[in-house]
Amino acid sequence: MVPDRLSTGIDSVDRLLGGGLETDSATELYGEGGSGKTLFCLQVAYRVARDGKWVFYIDTEGVSVDRLRAIAGDSLEKLLKRFLLSTPKNLEEQSAAVRTACALARGGRRPVGLLVVDSATAFYRLSLSGPEEDDARQALSLEIAELVRTALEAHTAVVFTNQVWRSMRENRLEPLGGSFLNHAAKTILSFERLPGAERRVVLVKHRDRPEGWAKFRITDTGLEGTGGG
Numbered sequence: 001m002v003p004d005r006l007s008t009g010i011d012s013v014d015r016l017l018g019g020g021l022e023t024d025s026a027t028e029l030y031g032e033g034g035s036g037k038t039l040f041c042l043q044v045a046y047r048v049a050r051d052g053k054w055v056f057y058i059d060t061e062g063v064s065v066d067r068l069r070a071i072a073g074d075s076l077e078k079l080l081k082r083f084l085l086s087t088p089k090n091l092e093e094q095s096a097a098v099r100t101a102c103a104l105a106r107g108g109r110r111p112v113g114l115l116v117v118d119s120a121t122a123f124y125r126l127s128l129s130g131p132e133e134d135d136a137r138q139a140l141s142l143e144i145a146e147l148v149r150t151a152l153e154a155h156t157a158v159v160f161t162n163q164v165w166r167s168m169r170e171n172r173l174e175p176l177g178g179s180f181l182n183h184a185a186k187t188i189l190s191f192e193r194l195p196g197a198e199r200r201v202v203l204v205k206h207r208d209r210p211e212g213w214a215k216f217r218i219t220d221t222g223l224e225g226t227g228g229g
């Protein structure tokens with residue numbers, strides 16, 4: 001099936017992506033704390049639910065509904081009827097939530113437009129340098145592989161967020177989780193903080209778009225494009 005594109009509602013980012021986020025594959029968002037990854041996920045989720053499809057949202061931060069209210073306003077209660085929200089408290093619960101969401105999406109009883117895991121690597125990060133690091137890496141890899149398979153089989157978009165670490169050698173922020181995550185995602189967007197409410201998104205990888213960047217501003221009711229290049 002030919003991938004569809006989901007508009008993000010941020011004109012600069014839609015232009016960067018050639019129309020929006022693609023279905024049938026996974027998109028990775030990485031960037032430091034406060035760079036806007038969660039707000040971006042919520043904004044896309046709001047639009048998908050508003051347009052009549054289901055959103056399966058796995059939230060390890062426990063903050064989604066309040067922030068969704070700011071974007072959705074009075075339509076929140078109606079939208080939440082098409083939200084399946086799960087809030088895992090550790091990596092095992094996260095794996096189970098991903099399995100359940102993928103099985104439901106593939107089962108096809110509800111038309112699922114978007115599957116979000118925010119953050120995919122928060123619990124994984126806690127395991128790093130400990131005795132459970134290898135198991136955690138394997139669990140994360142299995143989850144991402146299942147999400148990728150589900151995107152294709154259920155003709156849905158998958159977005160997962162990733163945290164960063166500072167590479168001293170390169171002196172830059174790099175995504176966690178190793179090369180597996182970066183291969184699994186067909187589209188990769190790096191989020192950067194700018195002064196004030198402005199943020200920059202860099203298109204690091206895409207199937208058929210050139211590298212580039214877009215800027216947006218965080219407002220009380222969502223994200224607005226402010227240019228690109």
Ligand code: ATP
Binds near residue numbers: 061
């Ligand atoms: P993390 O990796 O910690 O989860 P994140 O990339 O998901 O971070 P978000 O939670 O999406 O980041 O973004 C929060 C940022 O948005 C904060 O820097 C906050 O100050 C900013 N912010 C939130 N609401 C507004 C607003 N109304 N106006 C301006 N900035 C805002």
Ligand code: MG
Binds near residue numbers: 038061118119
């Ligand atoms: Mg976040």
